[in-house]
Amino acid sequence: MTQTIVKLTVRDVRFPTSLEKHGSDAMHADPDYSAAYVVIETDKGKRGYGLTFTCGRGTEIVVCAVKALSALVVGKSLEEIVNDFRGFYRNLSSEPQMRWIGPEKGGKPLWKLLVDMDPKKLISCIDFRYITDALTEQEALDILVKAQAGKQQREEQMLKEGYPAYTTSCAWLGYSDQLLKQLCTNALNDGWTKFKVKVGADLEDDIRRCRLIRQMIGPNNTMMIDANQRWDVGESITWVTKLAEFKPLWIEEPTCPDDVLGHAAISKALAPLGIGVASGEQCHNRVMFKQFLQASALQFIQIDSCRMGSVNENLAVLLMSHKFKVPVCPHAGGVGLCELVQHLILFDYISVSASLDNRMCEYVEHLHEHFTSPVVIKNARYMPPKDAGYSCEMLESSVKSHQYPDGDVWRKLQG
Amino acid sequence: MTQTIVKLTVRDVRFPTSLEKHGSDAMHADPDYSAAYVVIETDKGKRGYGLTFTCGRGTEIVVCAVKALSALVVGKSLEEIVNDFRGFYRNLSSEPQMRWIGPEKGGKPLWKLLVDMDPKKLISCIDFRYITDALTEQEALDILVKAQAGKQQREEQMLKEGYPAYTTSCAWLGYSDQLLKQLCTNALNDGWTKFKVKVGADLEDDIRRCRLIRQMIGPNNTMMIDANQRWDVGESITWVTKLAEFKPLWIEEPTCPDDVLGHAAISKALAPLGIGVASGEQCHNRVMFKQFLQASALQFIQIDSCRMGSVNENLAVLLMSHKFKVPVCPHAGGVGLCELVQHLILFDYISVSASLDNRMCEYVEHLHEHFTSPVVIKNARYMPPKDAGYSCEMLESSVKSHQYPDGDVWRKLQG
Numbered sequence: 001m002t003q004t005i006v007k008l009t010v011r012d013v014r015f016p017t018s019l020e021k022h023g024s025d026a027m028h029a030d031p032d033y034s035a036a037y038v039v040i041e042t043d044k045g046k047r048g049y050g051l052t053f054t055c056g057r058g059t060e061i062v063v064c065a066v067k068a069l070s071a072l073v074v075g076k077s078l079e080e081i082v083n084d085f086r087g088f089y090r091n092l093s094s095e096p097q098m099r100w101i102g103p104e105k106g107g108k109p110l111w112k113l114l115v116d117m118d119p120k121k122l123i124s125c126i127d128f129r130y131i132t133d134a135l136t137e138q139e140a141l142d143i144l145v146k147a148q149a150g151k152q153q154r155e156e157q158m159l160k161e162g163y164p165a166y167t168t169s170c171a172w173l174g175y176s177d178q179l180l181k182q183l184c185t186n187a188l189n190d191g192w193t194k195f196k197v198k199v200g201a202d203l204e205d206d207i208r209r210c211r212l213i214r215q216m217i218g219p220n221n222t223m224m225i226d227a228n229q230r231w232d233v234g235e236s237i238t239w240v241t242k243l244a245e246f247k248p249l250w251i252e253e254p255t256c257p258d259d260v261l262g263h264a265a266i267s268k269a270l271a272p273l274g275i276g277v278a279s280g281e282q283c284h285n286r287v288m289f290k291q292f293l294q295a296s297a298l299q300f301i302q303i304d305s306c307r308m309g310s311v312n313e314n315l316a317v318l319l320m321s322h323k324f325k326v327p328v329c330p331h332a333g334g335v336g337l338c339e340l341v342q343h344l345i346l347f348d349y350i351s352v353s354a355s356l357d358n359r360m361c362e363y364v365e366h367l368h369e370h371f372t373s374p375v376v377i378k379n380a381r382y383m384p385p386k387d388a389g390y391s392c393e394m395l396e397s398s399v400k401s402h403q404y405p406d407g408d409v410w411r412k413l414q415g
Numbered sequence: 416m417t418q419t420i421v422k423l424t425v426r427d428v429r430f431p432t433s434l435e436k437h438g439s440d441a442m443h444a445d446p447d448y449s450a451a452y453v454v455i456e457t458d459k460g461k462r463g464y465g466l467t468f469t470c471g472r473g474t475e476i477v478v479c480a481v482k483a484l485s486a487l488v489v490g491k492s493l494e495e496i497v498n499d500f501r502g503f504y505r506n507l508s509s510e511p512q513m514r515w516i517g518p519e520k521g522g523k524p525l526w527k528l529l530v531d532m533d534p535k536k537l538i539s540c541i542d543f544r545y546i547t548d549a550l551t552e553q554e555a556l557d558i559l560v561k562a563q564a565g566k567q568q569r570e571e572q573m574l575k576e577g578y579p580a581y582t583t584s585c586a587w588l589g590y591s592d593q594l595l596k597q598l599c600t601n602a603l604n605d606g607w608t609k610f611k612v613k614v615g616a617d618l619e620d621d622i623r624r625c626r627l628i629r630q631m632i633g634p635n636n637t638m639m640i641d642a643n644q645r646w647d648v649g650e651s652i653t654w655v656t657k658l659a660e661f662k663p664l665w666i667e668e669p670t671c672p673d674d675v676l677g678h679a680a681i682s683k684a685l686a687p688l689g690i691g692v693a694s695g696e697q698c699h700n701r702v703m704f705k706q707f708l709q710a711s712a713l714q715f716i717q718i719d720s721c722r723m724g725s726v727n728e729n730l731a732v733l734l735m736s737h738k739f740k741v742p743v744c745p746h747a748g749g750v751g752l753c754e755l756v757q758h759l760i761l762f763d764y765i766s767v768s769a770s771l772d773n774r775m776c777e778y779v780e781h782l783h784e785h786f787t788s789p790v791v792i793k794n795a796r797y798m799p800p801k802d803a804g805y806s807c808e809m810l811e812s813s814v815k816s817h818q819y820p821d822g823d824v825w826r827k828l829q830g
């Protein structure tokens with residue numbers, strides 16, 4: 001029997017991460033990792049959880065947006081949503097506000113739900129408006145049908161080995177060299193082989209920090225650098241050229257995340273140095289990703305589970321990336337982003353790309369303890385989650401104490 | 416003596432325009448033209464007014480964003496703002512939320528304030544981050560200095576003749592053919608020579624309506640068509656080709672407003688037909704406009720006073736458009752958009768472009784009666800406003816009766 005969504009609550013949950021400079025980079029000196037946290041409930045008492053990540057101030061605006069969109073969700077039956085994924089999604093996404101919801105279904109983890117879904121049903125989740133010049137419905141279907149071969153083996157492989165990850169937790173911009181060394185040593189001992197370093201505020205600092213990390217990890221491990229949109233186009237090229245000796249695999253977010261043509265110019269200039277360009281965590285829809293791919297502007301596509309606000313939009317991006325032969329290396333971290341995006345990248349490997357070449361998922365250590373099903377990392381790999389849903393249910397105690405501005409944590413900090 | 420901003424209020428004001436299909440197009444069937452309306456006040460009792468346009472639902476989110484940003488404004492002295500326009504602007508725009516404020520100063524209408532401002536001071540309003548590959552600070556300064564020649568004459572010309580306008584009021588998508596004929600007849604009698612027609616929902620309807628309008632206005636007047644983002648890239652080309660016989664000057668918003676490369680493809684395909692591509696009313700920052708210009712994707716740049724949320728950001732776009740030799744034809748209509756954008760286009764003519772070739776400003780008839788200094792149209796031209804400020808102070812009675820959801824107008828409609 002069908003169930004109807006009868007209730008939606010949204011709360012402003014903030015973690016005071018800025019106190020210890022976790023998350024600090026060239027553009028965000030003191031983020032408090034936060035979320036607009038949503039719980040929906042059906043008339044049969046079933047619950048669904050969702051969140052979108054924010055950096056603290058302004059979360060109340062996202063909460064307000066969730067409230068404004070909630071009338072489009074409350075009252076809907078699960079049956080009508082499942083029977084018309086695309087219509088439901090377009091109805092939400094064509095409201096002139098931020099997207100925030102992805103369909104969920106009890107019983108299976110989201111990655112498994114997607115992997116088991118019939119290709120035609122999967123396609124019915126995607127809004128092809130504005131992307132048919134890059135990927136048609138038929139091409140998308142062909143990709144999914146072709147990837148049915150070997151799917152079962154890849155699923156078993158993931159359950160056994162997990163999906164490769166890299167760590168960003170060693171080298172936030174606000175960390176001292178001493179802390180950086182210590183974290184790097186620990187990470188190497190834990191089996192990490194791929195490391196990301198924040199750069200972009202001061203060139204001499206960057207050179208010193210990159211040299212230090214490269215010395216620590218040796219020539220065979222992988223290093224990536226991340227400027228968090230700090231530079232103009234020309235500046236990106238000259239600055240990164242000066243860091244080329246440390247052999248970064250990619251430069252991430254060199255400039256404005258909207259600048260398709262700028263990233264294309266940077267990619268072209270850095271290709272002879274063997275450095276790729278990565279971006280996507282602030283890319284707001286499938287049309288922007290479409291252009292980055294059409295213009296050969298990125299060599300690594302960094303989808304984010306929350307920025308585009310839905311599973312649906314990310315499905316379109318995974319399929320386009322596959323068609324354009326560009327590996328997807330998801331953005332994660334923040335609060336809950338690792339929990340969420342692991343589902344999408346598992347689906348990508350099992351049902352779309354069928355490849356691990358040049359692919360890895362970001363990992364950041366903080367804030368997992370607030371979730372009822374936190375990510376499980378083994379040997380620097382994401383182990384597939386087994387609980388139902390999208391892994392973003394928070395502990396009620398965590399929500400209560402971090403609710404802004406009245407939770408205990410904030411009252412103490414402000415009082 | 417300097418003054419300090421001590422108070423900021425924001426109200427949710429909505430006009431039930433959907434009742435008569437004013438504003439209806441291929442993507443927005445029933446907009447209620449609305450605004451987040453802001454009043455700031457100094458310790459000397461001086462007031463400033465600002466608004467941003469919305470389509471009804473969701474205005475409460477923008478109100479919430481204004482409140483979130485208000486802490487960056489209240490407490491600032493006018494002196495510190497004027498002495499560091501760029502710093503003040505970046506401080507606001509680098510908050511991860513929508514931009515909403517532009518500097519104002521009592522005593523002069525905004526266009527005149529800008530026209531009289533020293534080129535170096537003007538440049539100090541612009542954030543060149545991310546656009547130096549298209550326009551450097553020095554190039555921008557050179558443009559402004561060069562345009563000093565003849566400035567006085569152009570100002571006098573504008574005061575006498577006004578700035579050329581076109582009308583969108585004759586052919587909203589939801590209007591009957593009969594109403595369309597009547598409005599077209601009236602407009603011709605009032606001296607209008609340039610007409611915009613909404614298209615994109617149904618090809619047969621479009622052909623009938625375009626034929627009707629072309630017959631009414633004759634071969635020598637100008638017709639533009641506007642699809643409000645309805646099509647995919649390929650569809651845009653085939654659909655507009657079928658309307659080419661009616662000789663539209665431009666097709667406006669054929670597809671997703673984020674699609675730089677898509678618009679470039681459409682421009683290239685339509686050039687042999689003599690049809691240009693126009694867009695910009697949903698273009699959210701200078702970096703997007705930069706790319707549209709770099710890619711030769713638009714032949715008409717349609718800035719909007721509210722979408723980019725500031726005078727500052729628009730200054731950057733006017734200067735880039737001039738460098739790339741693409742005429743600026745502002746978007747207006749909504750509520751207050753005509754009142755606001757006339758200042759920007761007057762400044763563009765007098766101090767930047769020095770040309771009226773292929774240039775005109777959109778005009779829509781509705782809702783001017785709610786402003787204390789409504790636009791003045793004579794012979795289908797915008798006459799320069801003479802009152803101080805940015806022309807967006809609303810009548811207190813209008814604000815009260817249209818405040819959502821408690822104003823009289825909304826209580827009656829809902830009750």
